[in-house]
Amino acid sequence: MRALTYHGSNDVRVDNVADPVIQEPDDIILRVTATAICGSDLHLYRGKIPQVKHGDVFGHEFMGIVEEVGSAVTAVSKGDRVVVPFVIACGSCFFCDMNLQAACETTNTGRGAIINKKQIPSGAALFGFSHLYGGIPGGQAELVRVPKANAGPFKIPDELDDERVLFLSDILPTGYQAVINAGIGEGSSVAIYGAGPVGLMAAACARMLGAKQIFMVDHHAYRLAYAQSTYGVIPINFDKIDDPAEAIIEQTEGYRGVDAAIDAVGFEAKGSTTETLLTQLKLEGSSGKALRQCIAAVRRGGTVSVPGVYAGFIHGFLFGDAFDKGLTFKMGQTHVHSLLPDLLERIQSGALNPEIIISHRLNLSDAAEGYRLFDKKDEDCRKVILRP
Numbered sequence: 001m002r003a004l005t006y007h008g009s010n011d012v013r014v015d016n017v018a019d020p021v022i023q024e025p026d027d028i029i030l031r032v033t034a035t036a037i038c039g040s041d042l043h044l045y046r047g048k049i050p051q052v053k054h055g056d057v058f059g060h061e062f063m064g065i066v067e068e069v070g071s072a073v074t075a076v077s078k079g080d081r082v083v084v085p086f087v088i089a090c091g092s093c094f095f096c097d098m099n100l101q102a103a104c105e106t107t108n109t110g111r112g113a114i115i116n117k118k119q120i121p122s123g124a125a126l127f128g129f130s131h132l133y134g135g136i137p138g139g140q141a142e143l144v145r146v147p148k149a150n151a152g153p154f155k156i157p158d159e160l161d162d163e164r165v166l167f168l169s170d171i172l173p174t175g176y177q178a179v180i181n182a183g184i185g186e187g188s189s190v191a192i193y194g195a196g197p198v199g200l201m202a203a204a205c206a207r208m209l210g211a212k213q214i215f216m217v218d219h220h221a222y223r224l225a226y227a228q229s230t231y232g233v234i235p236i237n238f239d240k241i242d243d244p245a246e247a248i249i250e251q252t253e254g255y256r257g258v259d260a261a262i263d264a265v266g267f268e269a270k271g272s273t274t275e276t277l278l279t280q281l282k283l284e285g286s287s288g289k290a291l292r293q294c295i296a297a298v299r300r301g302g303t304v305s306v307p308g309v310y311a312g313f314i315h316g317f318l319f320g321d322a323f324d325k326g327l328t329f330k331m332g333q334t335h336v337h338s339l340l341p342d343l344l345e346r347i348q349s350g351a352l353n354p355e356i357i358i359s360h361r362l363n364l365s366d367a368a369e370g371y372r373l374f375d376k377k378d379e380d381c382r383k384v385i386l387r388p
């Protein structure tokens with residue numbers, strides 16, 4: 001089959017690779033009908049995650065038709081049309097029972113520290129996201145093996161076409177979780193850093209939940225203009241002003257700052273090398289500019305919600321300011337499985353239409369060009385989807 005594979009930093013290609021096969025009784029093989037490139041894929045593409053090997057197949061946002069089922073699969077059948085969460089969860093461990101599927105302790109046991117000869121719980125495996133996250137081949141391919149198929153794949157009604165539901169695999173629940181973690185409700189004020197797909201989905205969800213004031217910070221004028229016209233955000237271009245947090249505070253009641261700030265940027269690897277106990281990531285320190293800004297923009301007693309991915313140390317984390325302001329921090333990978341049913345209903349009712357952010361539709365064979373466009377962001381590129 002054809003699949004998008006990694007060949008070194010900024011070098012991805014569509015190659016012929018072996019077709020996936022059923023390995024466990026609860027696996028399925030999915031024929032991919034649509035897949036997307038994510039900001040998280042860019043961390044891999046840019047060569048920032050050492051646990052990526054040449055030939056690895058990327059892609060964690062995908063959907064398709066069930067082609068083959070393992071002997072223990074009961075939840076789906078051949079021919080079903082499903083969206084697959086990017087998190088691989090068993091559905092029945094300590095963490096899955098708490099609806100914390102991204103913390104599933106059974107799917108990525110190769111990761112994490114050993115204490116007293118015992119493996120400490122590790123966090124779920126992810127599709128196409130390096131050997132740190134289980135080394136499971138991704139879905140930017142014609143076919144993909146989906147483990148834990150009784151817990152993950154979610155059946156989609158026929159009347160909803162692929163584009164309307166594809167983002168249920170990741171960025172829509174990620175934006176939604178960010179907004180829920182931020183405590184957004186009727187009348188809230190929020191500052192969202194990053195006007196990429198995750199930031200845009202957060203803006204859509206904040207609007208849906210009744211936020212009154214949504215600030216959005218980025219430096220790509222076309223992304224800010226889109227967010228302004230689509231979600232009514234107040235755009236702030238950080239290339240044009242020194243301190244976005246100051247500009248935000250000036251526009252809040254009583255100069256208090258916003259109720260919540262969302263960091264939809266994540267790490268930009270720069271600086272010194274570090275290694276963390278839990279992840280054994282060998283990464284450069286992350287600059288954390290957006291996170292510092294979030295702490296500055298939020299009011300006393302407010303919340304900083306971080307969907308953006310971080311790894312290793314970050315420089316200049318203003319813990320003293322966070323303490324002084326009495327802030328709450330919430331963050332992490334998205335518990336897709338628990339959010340998906342509610343979000344599907346909201347798409348069906350018309351409350352959410354995530355597909356409108358798609359700017360590029362390419363054939364899988366042009367995936368390398370899709371990565372180049374989404375990485376450079378120099379022409380109006382909001383979200384790239386690929387069709388095998």
Ligand code: NAD
Nearest residue numbers: 039040194196197198217218265266307308309332333334
């Ligand atoms: P993206 O690269 O398209 O968007 C990031 C945006 O942030 C860009 O528009 C960029 O210009 C902007 N930006 C960079 N530095 C900034 C700064 N200092 N202040 C404000 N904006 C800044 O990526 P995306 O697809 O929107 O993903 C965003 C982040 O979310 C990534 O870190 C990605 O890995 C992460 N993510 C996390 C999860 C999760 O489960 N928590 C899921 C999906 C994506």
Ligand code: ZN
Nearest residue numbers: 038040061170
């Ligand atoms: Zn993603």
Ligand code: ZN
Nearest residue numbers: 090093096104
């Ligand atoms: Zn589990």
